[in-house]
Amino acid sequence: MAEFYVKAGRALQDILARRGSIKAITAQFGDDKGSARAQGNAKRILALVVNTLSFRSTLQAVLRKVDIATLEPKWFGTASPLNRIKGALPAPAPTLASCILLVLTHDLLFVTRGIQAAKAWPPRERLERHKARLHAEIVRIQLRMGKKNFEELRSGAEERQIAARIPRWCRVNTLRANTEEVIRSLTQLGWNQAETEQNDDAAIFTRSEYVPDVLAFHPRATSDLMRTELYRDGTLILQDLASCFPAAILDPLRDGQSEITAMDATSAPGNKTSHLSALMKGKGKVGLCHSNDQLIALERSPQRFITLQRLLERTGCLPRNHGNVHPQKTDFLSLDPEKFDSVQYMLLDPSCSGSGIVNRLDYLSGKDDEQDNLEEIDPLEKDKALASRLASLASLQEHMIRHAMKFPNLKRFTYSTCSIHEEENEKVVIKVLASEEARNGGWKLASRDEVLPSWPERGHASACKGDLQIANALVRCTPGGTLDTPPNSVHDGATNGFFVCCFVRKMS
Numbered sequence: 275m276a277e278f279y280v281k282a283g284r285a286l287q288d289i290l291a292r293r294g295s296i297k298a299i300t301a302q303f304g305d306d307k308g309s310a311r312a313q314g315n316a317k318r319i320l321a322l323v324v325n326t327l328s329f330r331s332t333l334q335a336v337l338r339k340v341d342i343a344t345l346e347p348k349w350f351g352t353a354s355p356l357n358r359i360k361g362a363l364p365a366p367a368p369t370l371a372s373c374i375l376l377v378l379t380h381d382l383l384f385v386t387r388g389i390q391a392a393k394a395w396p397p398r399e400r401l402e403r404h405k406a407r408l409h410a411e412i413v414r415i416q417l418r419m420g421k422k423n424f425e426e427l428r429s430g431a432e433e434r435q436i437a438a439r440i441p442r443w444c445r446v447n448t449l450r451a452n453t454e455e456v457i458r459s460l461t462q463l464g465w466n467q468a469e470t471e472q473n474d475d476a477a478i479f480t481r482s483e484y485v486p487d488v489l490a491f492h493p494r495a496t497s498d499l500m501r502t503e504l505y506r507d508g509t510l511i512l513q514d515l516a517s518c519f520p521a522a523i524l525d526p527l528r529d530g531q532s533e534i535t536a537m538d539a540t541s542a543p544g545n546k547t548s549h550l551s552a553l554m555k556g557k558g559k560v561g562l563c564h565s566n567d568q569l570i571a572l573e574r575s576p577q578r579f580i581t582l583q584r585l586l587e588r589t590g591c592l593p594r595n596h597g598n599v600h601p602q603k604t605d606f607l608s609l610d611p612e613k614f615d616s617v618q619y620m621l622l623d624p625s626c627s628g629s630g631i632v633n634r635l636d637y638l639s640g641k642d643d644e645q646d647n648l649e650e651i652d653p654l655e656k657d658k659a660l661a662s663r664l665a666s667l668a669s670l671q672e673h674m675i676r677h678a679m680k681f682p683n684l685k686r687f688t689y690s691t692c693s694i695h696e697e698e699n700e701k702v703v704i705k706v707l708a709s710e711e712a713r714n715g716g717w718k719l720a721s722r723d724e725v726l727p728s729w730p731e732r733g734h735a736s737a738c739k740g741d742l743q744i745a746n747a748l749v750r751c752t753p754g755g756t757l758d759t760p761p762n763s764v765h766d767g768a769t770n771g772f773f774v775c776c777f778v779r780k781m782s
């Protein structure tokens with residue numbers, strides 16, 4: 275069992291050194307053979323690591339007061355033999371001994387059965403000598419923070435509640451099958467379609483009223499869905515409802531044109547590209563058209579370009595599968611718009627702070643968790659760091675939109691972010707509307723009746739200088755939706771945080 279804590283400590287060290295996602299890292303430490311026992315082990319390691327991360331601020335505060343590394347240097351100091359275990363990462367990663375100390379302290383303080391390793395294992399034996407002081411310290415923190423119990427000391431409790439309201443949204447890839455066929459297959463597999471806004475049953479799914487071909491499942495259905503052939507062959511795509519808004523709003527076919535050239539300027543991982551491709555139903559070219567050079571979906575990051583290609587292959591979007599998407603590893607900003615005069619429609623979903631994304635585990639290892647420090651972080655410093663990050667993102671976003679506005683025959687393009695910050699959303703829009711490119715190109719916002727008119731949440735008027743018409747033209751999604759639901763009930767109006775609008779050329 276000592277080995278279990280060493281593996282959990284190693285996984286935690288990799289996570290804190292940002293060597294991959296929490297799930298991927300803990301799966302590696304489960305075992306090598308992939309047996310049922312190994313998978314069970316991976317699950318236990320995942321549970322311990324996630325719990326340790328979610329109590330990390332509290333555990334660190336306790337260990338600052340009861341400084342075990344100094345009290346027990348032989349096992350938890352820098353010279354500890356734990357730091358020489360094969361695979362332990364060197365500095366600047368936190369030491370392996372400190373990571374093992376965190377997982378052990380977690381079990382000592384928060385698990386009724388305590389540490390599950392041989393009593394004589396020195397790290398356990400040395401740590402348990404300080405149990406009374408550690409316990410007294412955590413009680414002191416609990417009281418000082420006005421928490422009713424230890425559970426309330428977890429960070430991210432609010433995020434978990436929000437995430438619990440968001441359905442597991444799935445988009446039917448209509449390049450593979452139509453939605454009625456998919457619903458029939460799902461029914462044969464034991465799922466039932468229901469007409470309800472609120473769902474607390476993993477066997478039930480509903481259809482979105484906002485975007486065709488999008489289904490809402492209970493999050494508990496996720497692993498079963500991922501085991502279906504429908505998921506494996508790219509017929510059913512896990513994609514948040516809000517992330518389906520841009521392609522649905524752009525909808526190039528609604529103009530009734532015969533030849534369509536569209537571009538996804540910032541594509542990876544490729545969910546919106548594949549949605550747009552499906553909406554175009556194989557007609558036209560998603561991407562840019564430049565003499566014989568046909569690029570489709572642009573992505574500048576080489577690593578993410580590989581992910582994009584995989585997704586496009588799996589979802590049947592590539593020409594070799596009779597799809598219409600031509601991916602290209604290119605920086606959108608390096609293009610000369612004049613050379614791409616065939617492009618009429620564009621998705622622009624640039625890099626953003628990602629502050630709207632709630633339903634994933636990784637926030638637990640993120641900077642915010644460190645900043646959520648119980649004693650030492652000056653809130654003003656925290657705000658300053660965020661403000662400067664948002665300012666640099668906003669300036670890049672503004673630059674990308676103004677570049678898009680220079681494409682000579684572009685008729686319409688969407689701008690979207692998965693951010694909740696006005697700095698990346700309304701304020702960017704207001705700025706670009708006043709830009710030279712917008713004035714010269716005749717760019718305006720598409721009005722509410724062209725942009726998901728029935729979606730209730732719209733832009734913040736206060737960030738649009740009080741202009742209600744502009745605010746109404748913008749679509750916003752609050753993470754977890756705006757309605758309260760009972761615990762464990764998902765709501766079909768709940769998504770991740772998102773923002774989208776559509777620019778149209780309206781020459782007077």
Ligand SMILES: C[S@@+](CC[C@H](N)C(=O)[O-])C[C@H]1O[C@@H](n2cnc3c(N)ncnc32)[C@H](O)[C@@H]1O
Pocket residue numbers: 517539540541542543544545546547572573574575578604605606607623624625626
């Ligand atoms: C928010 S993600 C796009 C997500 C994607 N639309 C989807 O739904 O799957 C932004 C992507 O744009 C890429 N990117 C950022 N700036 C770019 C640029 N100037 N040219 C091309 N790609 C860019 C980033 O590498 C990243 O993969």
